[in-house]
Structure formats: C-alpha cells, structure tokens
Amino acid sequence: xxxxxxxxxxxxxxxxxxxxxxxxxxxxxxxxxxxxxxxxxxxxxxxxxxxxxxxxxxxxxxxxxxxxxxxxxxxxxxxxxxxxxxxxxxxxxxxxxxxxxxxxxxxxxxxxxxxxxxxxxxxxxxxxxxxxxxxxxxxxxxxxxxxxxxxxxxxxxxxxxxxxxxxxxxxxxxxxxxxxxxxxxxxxxxxxxxxxxxxxxxxxxxxxxxxxxxxxxxxxxxxxxxxxxxxxxxxxxxxxxxxxxxxxxxxxxxxxxxxxxxxxxxxxxxxxxxxxxxxxxxxxxxxxxxxxxxxxxxxxxxxxxxxxxxxxxxxxxxxxxxxxxxxxxxxxxx
DNA sequence: AAAATTGACAACCGCCAGAAG
DNA sequence: CCTTCTGGCGGTTGTCAATTT
Numbered sequence: 001x002x003x004x005x006x007x008x009x010x011x012x013x014x015x016x017x018x019x020x021x022x023x024x025x026x027x028x029x030x031x032x033x034x035x036x037x038x039x040x041x042x043x044x045x046x047x048x049x050x051x052x053x054x055x056x057x058x059x060x061x062x063x064x065x066x067x068x069x070x071x072x073x074x075x076x077x078x079x080x081x082x083x084x085x086x087x088x089x090x091x092x093x094x095x096x097x098x099x100x101x102x103x104x105x106x107x108x109x110x111x112x113x114x115x116x117x118x119x120x121x122x123x124x125x126x127x128x129x130x131x132x133x134x135x136x137x138x139x140x141x142x143x144x145x146x147x148x149x150x151x152x153x154x155x156x157x158x159x160x161x162x163x164x165x166x167x168x169x170x171x172x173x174x175x176x177x178x179x180x181x182x183x184x185x186x187x188x189x190x191x192x193x194x195x196x197x198x199x200x201x202x203x204x205x206x207x208x209x210x211x212x213x214x215x216x217x218x219x220x221x222x223x224x225x226x227x228x229x230x231x232x233x234x235x236x237x238x239x240x241x242x243x244x245x246x247x248x249x250x251x252x253x254x255x256x257x258x259x260x261x262x263x264x265x266x267x268x269x270x271x272x273x274x275x276x277x278x279x280x281x282x283x284x285x286x287x288x289x290x291x292x293x294x295x296x297x298x299x300x301x302x303x304x305x306x307x308x309x310x311x312x313x314x315x316x317x318x319x320x321x322x323x324x325x326x327x328x329x330x331x332x333x334x
Numbered sequence: 335a336a337a338a339t340t341g342a343c344a345a346c347c348g349c350c351a352g353a354a355g
Numbered sequence: 356c357c358t359t360c361t362g363g364c365g366g367t368t369g370t371c372a373a374t375t376t
Contacts, residue, residue, distance in 0.1 A: 016344070016370070038361070054362075055345065090364060105365075106343055 013047045017056055021046060025053055026061050059102045066098025070107055078104060078112060083126040 017025075028044035034057065037050035046053060059065075070078075074096055081092045089101035089108075096104065108123075116123040 014346075036361080051347095051362085052345080058363095060344075087365065101364075102344080109366095110342055 011047070012041075012049050012052075014052070017060075021048070022056070022061060025057060029057060029061075055102075059100045062100075064098060065100060070099075070111075074099070075112065078108060079116070079126075082108065082112075082123075 024044050024046055028040065032043070034040055034054070037054045040046075040050055040053050041048050044053070048056075077095055078092060081095050085091050087105075089105045093099055093101040093104050113123045116126075120128055122128070
C-alpha cells in the first residue's frame, strides 16, 4: 500500500485554528456538508489539509458537542466502559452523547487515570494495585524512617519512637479498611462463593469458605460504593497527623476511606471539623492506646471495636454488606 | 516580578480497515 | 485479486494558562 500523508503538501498551515478559519469551516459545512474531506479545504478557502479540517470539525466545531465539566455520572460511565472496552475511545464516546473520543481520552489521561491510581486501582486492568500493600512494606518503611529520622524529629528518643509506632498502627488500620472495601466489592460479585465475617475476638475479616477476598472489582470501583452521604463528593486532602513522618499518600487513603463510611458522621473530632474521610480515619497517633505497644504488635492488637465505640464506622452496615454467603448469592441468581 | 514547573486540552502523526476502481 | 484512496482511531506532542518557586 503506502500512500503519502494528506498533510505532506508544502505550505499547508498547522497548529491552532484561528476564529476566521473556524468560521470558514463551519459556514462551508453548514452550506454544503463536508463531502470529501480531502477536497473540502480548497473549496472552503482554507489552507489546511482535509484531515485537519475533519478533526477540527468532529472534535470542536460540531454543533452537537457538549462543552464543560464532566458530570459524576459521565465519569462513572467512562470508568465502567473503559473497564470493558479498554482504550476504545470512539466506542466509549458512543455511550456519552455530545462527548468526543478525543475529549474523553484527554479527560481519562489527565483526570480519571490519576483518580483511579489514588484509589489504589490500576487504570489499565481495573484491578487493585498490589504494589500498595502498606502492611507488607511496613517493615521497610519503618526501618527507613527510623534510620533517617529518629534522631532528627526534634523530640525525645522515646517520643520519636512512640510516634513511629503510632504511625505504624495507623497504617495498619488504614490497610485493614482498604481490604474491607475490596472484600465488600468482591462479595457482591458472581465470582465470590465464600462467606465473609468479622472474627469477634481478633476483629479480622475472615473467609469461612471458598476463595479469599478477590482483587478484581469488575464493573464496580470503590467509587461506586462512595458517597455514603448524599452530595458528599468533595475531595479535600486529609490533613491529620501532619507531624508524622512515615505516613505516605493520605490522599489515596482518603479516597478509599470515603467509601467505607456510612451512617451519620460527626461534625468534628477533637474540635477539628471533619470530612467524611476524617470521620473514618481520625486517630491520635501520639495519645492513642496503641502507641504504648510495639509497632508490629499492632497487627494482632488491632482493636477495630474502637472505631465502633467512637462512632467512626458503622460496622453493622459493613457486616450487612459483606455477609453474603454462597447460598444467598445462589438465591439471588435464581 | 520573573523563571520554572505543572496541568489541561487542542492538534498532529502514523497506522489500519474498508471501499472503490 | 491488487492497488489506491479515504475516513477513522489511538497514541503522542505542542501550546498556553495557571501555579509554584
């Protein structure tokens, strides 16, 4: 095959379109239709290649194009369609009237991709990112933090050690909350045949039958579970524990934690107004009881009942959602 | 106030599939 | 069946405005 690109002709203009060029193109198409794109520029008096004209028309000048910010519903639609179709932008755009494939592609690359990453989801596979297992990497984080900062935190060695311990426990709690979210999503999916329950003594999520909580969240991301409070979609960065040196990426945990809340949130905690995420996650890293234990004891001593006592999480809601059994799923199927 | 950096989005490039001769 | 043409698609780059240093 092999044909020369249509824009190889010398002297054709490239780059941003001027209002005059736009006007010429729109007036011509409104009067004559676009016909052959290759011949259009000459007929319309434009010093552009046909391809450039077609792109300008389809991506920007077409009258049925919807402008402005993407709505929450449109975002969800894009994420869901992308999980099925991958980077088939033109196909995805058919599900969003008024949006062009180029616009959706750009929005995906600049917003949604980042958003999913912050939620701990791989934007390519739509699976949970395994490289974010904080619990697994905790020993390394602590070792590095201890070596680098223990002598430079400005407090006494004891206080610094306690602070690190508190951060460690905090991290573990966050990890548990994140795991719960994924378990909830997995439990509501056909591939789940186990029964999930909270162990009364250890407060751990148990799988009594079948496979462990699954990583994949097909057709459903944590954001599907989000917005437990109507209209509560704000994404304020979490500002707790600002003096801590070893707690990474609160924004990500914020996103995950939001989807973990239900019920009525308190307006403030320790005199500080709370976001939904704060409500789920607030602990006092220095004064919390866990600070008196060793960092890794936290894995075993993690008492999630504290959250219930403090009205931070409505366990009833969570347990109701994750206590799907294979029987109940089969009932639903039939 | 100026320079550097970042983010958003428009536009371009190269490839491909299907239609037409 | 082969060749050429055309439109369309997805990845990438360029441009400009906003923000940060």
